[in-house]
Amino acid sequence: MRTNTPSDHRIEIAGVTKRFTTPEGTVFTALQDVTMTIEPGQFCAVVGPSGCGKSTTLTMVAGLDTASEGSVTVGGSPVSGISRGTSFMFQHDALLPWKTVLGNVAMGPLFHGTAKKTALADAREWLRVVGLAGFENHHPHQLSGGMRKRVALATALINEPRILLMDEPFGALDVQTKAIMSNELLTLWDQSRPSVIFVTHDLEEAIALADKVVVMSAGPGTVKEVFDIDLPRPRGSVQEIRFGERFGELHEQIWETLRDEVTRAYAQTAGAGPDPEGAAA
Amino acid sequence: MTTQVSAQAAPAAGTRPRGPRRRVTRRRMLVLAAQAATFIVIFGGWQLAAQAKIVDPFFFGEPSAIVSKLISWFAQGTPYGSLGTEIWVTLQEALLGFLFGVAGGVVLGVLLGQFRFLADVAGPYIKAANALPRIVLGSIFVVWLGLGTPSKVMLAAVLVFFVVFFNAFQGVREVDGNLIANVRVLGASRIQVIRNVILPSAMTWIIASLHVAFGFAVIGAIVGEFLGAQQGLGLMISQAQGQLDANGVFAAMLVIAVIALAAEWLIGLLERRLLAWRPQSRAESPQAA
Ligand SMILES: Nc1ncnc2c1ncn2[C@@H]1O[C@H](COP(=O)(O)OP(=O)(O)OP(=O)(O)O)[C@@H](O)[C@H]1O
Ligand SMILES: [Mg+2]
Numbered sequence: 001m002r003t004n005t006p007s008d009h010r011i012e013i014a015g016v017t018k019r020f021t022t023p024e025g026t027v028f029t030a031l032q033d034v035t036m037t038i039e040p041g042q043f044c045a046v047v048g049p050s051g052c053g054k055s056t057t058l059t060m061v062a063g064l065d066t067a068s069e070g071s072v073t074v075g076g077s078p079v080s081g082i083s084r085g086t087s088f089m090f091q092h093d094a095l096l097p098w099k100t101v102l103g104n105v106a107m108g109p110l111f112h113g114t115a116k117k118t119a120l121a122d123a124r125e126w127l128r129v130v131g132l133a134g135f136e137n138h139h140p141h142q143l144s145g146g147m148r149k150r151v152a153l154a155t156a157l158i159n160e161p162r163i164l165l166m167d168e169p170f171g172a173l174d175v176q177t178k179a180i181m182s183n184e185l186l187t188l189w190d191q192s193r194p195s196v197i198f199v200t201h202d203l204e205e206a207i208a209l210a211d212k213v214v215v216m217s218a219g220p221g222t223v224k225e226v227f228d229i230d231l232p233r234p235r236g237s238v239q240e241i242r243f244g245e246r247f248g249e250l251h252e253q254i255w256e257t258l259r260d261e262v263t264r265a266y267a268q269t270a271g272a273g274p275d276p277e278g279a280a281a
Numbered sequence: 282m283t284t285q286v287s288a289q290a291a292p293a294a295g296t297r298p299r300g301p302r303r304r305v306t307r308r309r310m311l312v313l314a315a316q317a318a319t320f321i322v323i324f325g326g327w328q329l330a331a332q333a334k335i336v337d338p339f340f341f342g343e344p345s346a347i348v349s350k351l352i353s354w355f356a357q358g359t360p361y362g363s364l365g366t367e368i369w370v371t372l373q374e375a376l377l378g379f380l381f382g383v384a385g386g387v388v389l390g391v392l393l394g395q396f397r398f399l400a401d402v403a404g405p406y407i408k409a410a411n412a413l414p415r416i417v418l419g420s421i422f423v424v425w426l427g428l429g430t431p432s433k434v435m436l437a438a439v440l441v442f443f444v445v446f447f448n449a450f451q452g453v454r455e456v457d458g459n460l461i462a463n464v465r466v467l468g469a470s471r472i473q474v475i476r477n478v479i480l481p482s483a484m485t486w487i488i489a490s491l492h493v494a495f496g497f498a499v500i501g502a503i504v505g506e507f508l509g510a511q512q513g514l515g516l517m518i519s520q521a522q523g524q525l526d527a528n529g530v531f532a533a534m535l536v537i538a539v540i541a542l543a544a545e546w547l548i549g550l551l552e553r554r555l556l557a558w559r560p561q562s563r564a565e566s567p568q569a570a
Contacts, residue, residue: 082465082468084468086466094463095463096464096477096481097559099558108468111464111468141559159468
């Protein structure tokens with residue numbers, strides 16, 4: 001199946017503006033002139049205050065929504081609707097509660113016309129890879145939060161994506177589980193090297209995993225700054241990498257930028273900031 | 282021995298000597314006993330009152346006469362055929378009406394729930410049709426389709442349709458958009474989205490409506506027979522009414538009630554099968570309150 005030339009999974013987001021019509025009928029600009037490029041096989045983390053449009057950006061790359069202005073291209077062709085080769089792990093649990101774990105994971109191949117037997121065998125194999133062998137016949141509500149995330153990961157990876165979009169995939173997990181899952185993700189990513197956009201609110205996680213960290217700012221969402229993470233790969237354990245010297249420097253540098261954004265965004269949404277300009281507009 | 286049993290029965294709640302399971306059985310027995318007592322008070326009271334002529338058994342019937350009426354129907358048959366045939370006729374009408382009504386309701390509900398344009402166009406008409414007293418359609422159907430089974434099936438189907446339709450429509454509207462987005466990204470076509478997400482999700486709503494819907498199917502069949510028929514339980518009731526035979530009316534009612542309860546039980550089975558994926562908590566503690 002993998003006949004891709006390397007350049008066919010570059011993600012280019014160029015001058016993208018996204019406006020929503022709010023329930024009150026006014027126009028709300030969620031994203032303003034966002035530009036970023038993710039090279040083929042690159043792991044890009046996106047951090048930024050809540051509501052700055054991270055999920056919205058992923059939605060447009062996935063082809064679930066279109067930009068109001070600007071363009072989103074994948075592998076040189078503009079995104080127009082959902083395309084095979086893109087997988088999306090949503091911010092909220094999106095497993096089908098009425099399907100078993102196996103049924104959930106097998107969905108992707110089945111939708112693409114793979115024979116049922118092959119699809120189920122593939123799904124079993126992926127469940128083994130994410131450490132859930134023996135849970136094939138459970139329903140999602142019978143699993144822990146971390147296990148559900150593993151299922152979602154298997155569901156996303158079984159389609160052999162060239163583009164992997166992950167929206168705070170490990171956001172609701174405890175620190176230990178998160179570390180384990182992060183390590184596993186890195187290993188799996190290294191095997192097929194899809195281009196990844198990984199949204200997170202955990203800066204340490206972003207630095208530990210990514211080649212590049214994009215800091216976004218809110219109101220409306222824009223790219224504030226992009227940092228290259230020059231930590232060598234393989235990174236090894238994400239718990240240990242954070243004690244390295246270079247990690248510390250990068251963290252300090254990025255945190256400075258991010259902190260300003262987070263404080264500003266919080267003051268805005270909480271209405272606590274004395275901001276006459278905002279009030280006038 | 283006893284200590285062993287109670288230790289097994291109550292592993293967590295160590296302070297309570299009596300196991301929770303035993304308390305549940307005790308409570309069940311109590312409920313059953315109270316239900317039996319209620320039955321005896323109502324029907325015994327009715328029987329006594331009728332015998333003492335406190336209520337006139339000619340107008341109000343009496344349990345013993347209802348039972349003997351049922352026995353005679355069983356043994357000698359009814360004036361229109363054997364009791365089994367009468368039941369089968371009505372049941373067939375109700376079942377066919379139920380099937381057509383459910384199928385129509387689900388298909389149209391899912392379609393209109395999926396396509397906003399269709400829903401906007403059809404909305405006012407469906408609301409208007411729903412506001413009509415649909416029972417009177419039975420007369421039209423008898424005119425159109427005659428005294429046989431089809432007119433009853435039609436009336437039952439129309440009654441069932443609206444119940445199921447509104448639930449299916451609402452069920453489709455309530456589907457989590459996240460789930461749809463997820464399967465679409467995984468590669469699902471429109472049909473696959475409907476099959477894998479919309480239908481199972483709306484199923485909770487649709488099945489909930491089936492309980493009420495079967496009741497409507499029976500009503501449709503019986504009323505249809507009232508309006509004009511050569512066979513069926515509805516005809517038996519209307520004939521008994523014409524002869525001022527209260528016991529006959531009650532006896533037929535009893536037969537219908539048994540049918541309805543059996544259907545209810547079957548739908549319950551279906552519900553448990555189709556919705557087996559749901560968390561257990563709700564299904565397991567209906568008697569907790
Ligand atoms: N369908 C919509 N209609 C109107 N406004 C929307 C819609 N979707 C998103 N928004 C708005 O766009 C902004 C960005 O939303 P988005 O979900 O992308 O934020 P986010 O960066 O992912 O936040 P978080 O970190 O909390 O998940 C928010 O202010 C949100 O209210
Ligand atoms: Mg988000």
